[in-house]
Amino acid sequence: MIAPLLVWTGILAALVYLPMTEDEPNWPRTVVKALPLIFFAYAAWQAGNTAFLVAGLFLSALGDMALSRTGRQTFLFGLAAFALAHLLYVFHFLVLSQSPLWEAFVLNTPMAVFLVTCALAVEVWLIPYTMELRWPVRAYVVLITLMGLAALTLPMGTAFLGAAFFIASDTLLAFQLFRLDEDNPLTGRIGWAIWIAYIAGQAMILSA
Secondary structure, eight states: OHHHHHHHHHHHHHHHHGGGGGSOOOHHHHHHHHHHHHHHHHHHHHTTOOHHHHHHHHHHHHHHHHHTSOSHHHHHHHHHHHHHHHHHHHHHHHHHHTSOTTHHHHHOHHHHHHHHHHHHHHHHHTGGGSGGGHHHHHHHHHHHHHHHHHHTTSOSSHHHHHHHHHHHHHHHHHHHHHTSOTTOTHHHHHHHHHHHHHHHHHHHHHHO
């Protein structure tokens, strides 16, 4: 009973944060941003989910805190936290499916090939604009792609939908960070779409 209540509390906290996506960095904003995934992690623990999922959700909360701040070091910390979260989600999905990762190419060849193609396309539209961050970004793209492939080892449903929303959110975030100018009017508003897709993805991964 408590797990669903925690999930809905997390979603409520996410809605509270939504208009704050355009605010300048401040500590109240940072705390509010971390709350949804803290509640999700606690809900996963209460529901008896795998330790991989619980830890992945908690690392995501740490990543949210880091990315709510400014500066190269906090960005790299956030990137690392989310990269580890994706690796843990890979293990979580493979535990659920009891299948090896390459089974994704057997069970859903078109979607698996599409994910790999999207990852390779990053070399064209994103990597040239990341400058000294190109290798951390490359590593992150590999891990989030593996997460999507791991979700494909399960029957098509909330696991892959959650992974897809997460990938869409990170694609928009990469576009915002590396391709849009700070004075572009889309820079602020795109944050709403990033946050909605991100929370939807995490919630579906939790419910898979």
